[in-house]
Amino acid sequence: MNLGNGNYYSLTQSAAVIWESIQQHATLEHIQDRLHMQYSGDTGVMNKDLTDLIQALEAEHLIRCQAASKVGSQDDAPVAEELSAHEREAYQPPLFERFTDMEDLLLLDPVHEAEDDKGWPHAKGSP
Amino acid sequence: MLDQNHAALELLVIDNASTDGTAEIVRGFSSIRYFYLEEKGLANALNHGVERSQDAFLGFLDADDLWIQNKLATQLERFAANPSLDMVFGHIEQFLSPELEGPVKQRLRIRRKELPGYVKSSMLIRKESFWRVGLFDKSMEFADFIDWYMRAQEENLQELMLPDVLTLRRIHETNMGYTERNQRIDYARVHKRSLDRRRRLSKT
Numbered sequence: 001m002n003l004g005n006g007n008y009y010s011l012t013q014s015a016a017v018i019w020e021s022i023q024q025h026a027t028l029e030h031i032q033d034r035l036h037m038q039y040s041g042d043t044g045v046m047n048k049d050l051t052d053l054i055q056a057l058e059a060e061h062l063i064r065c066q067a068a069s070k071v072g073s074q075d076d077a078p079v080a081e082e083l084s085a086h087e088r089e090a091y092q093p094p095l096f097e098r099f100t101d102m103e104d105l106l107l108l109d110p111v112h113e114a115e116d117d118k119g120w121p122h123a124k125g126s127p
Numbered sequence: 128m129l130d131q132n133h134a135a136l137e138l139l140v141i142d143n144a145s146t147d148g149t150a151e152i153v154r155g156f157s158s159i160r161y162f163y164l165e166e167k168g169l170a171n172a173l174n175h176g177v178e179r180s181q182d183a184f185l186g187f188l189d190a191d192d193l194w195i196q197n198k199l200a201t202q203l204e205r206f207a208a209n210p211s212l213d214m215v216f217g218h219i220e221q222f223l224s225p226e227l228e229g230p231v232k233q234r235l236r237i238r239r240k241e242l243p244g245y246v247k248s249s250m251l252i253r254k255e256s257f258w259r260v261g262l263f264d265k266s267m268e269f270a271d272f273i274d275w276y277m278r279a280q281e282e283n284l285q286e287l288m289l290p291d292v293l294t295l296r297r298i299h300e301t302n303m304g305y306t307e308r309n310q311r312i313d314y315a316r317v318h319k320r321s322l323d324r325r326r327r328l329s330k331t
Contacts, residue, residue: 001311003311101280104243104245105273108246
């Protein structure tokens, strides 16, 4: 949900896996590896889909990308176990949907005091 | 509410363990049916009123907001003109509660004074339409109406948003939405549940 503009979003299929990795501050390479390990299919297509999704998420101000050296989280992110070829599921492209039908309700509250550069959930005045 | 220029009004007051002398005040009005609830919770109180009301239309007014004098009359006119309508909303005008001063007043920002009132206080709904959606979800502490409205949309209830200001919304320090950061968790839950319902529907 983006309480700044009243949009909400749905991430399904491999987009759910990608979002999970993003929450763990994984690097782009790390997410690519994870997709290649989890799914069977054309890795070139997976990489392209991933880049497109990242761009879409960034365009909606849901994430911000940083240089990997600044994040330094690659070591912390859990490494998925490599599945043997027959254990992998068939690749399903990431599905990212945006909904605007609740905008009028979500923007009603005088609660949205988030600082512009931080966004939710860093409410103004909170540490 | 008593100022409404629509005469026939069934009025229920649900006192959710308030400490501001509500019972004393209500006692002075013989037309009001008064209920006292020990069990706390906004959705619970709303449901209590819905279940006990007998009129064909339902309107809600939270303790801190105000209705414009012709709210009900204006909305009932639209229902009479269009029998297929399920619910009618109006715009709301937000105002800073007059007792506010100093830093609190500085902190509360009203981004837009007047805006479409997708809130309970502005809605008038046919009771039979309300029951198609069902009661407010008691597990929602803050997003009771957002949850209810999403379910109403899923039921394809026909709505009308009037451009007239029909409700005055008081902004003060204790607006539930303002004080409770947890409401955001409720909001997210509500949207997730709605998405899940729609995904299930699209699969069948």
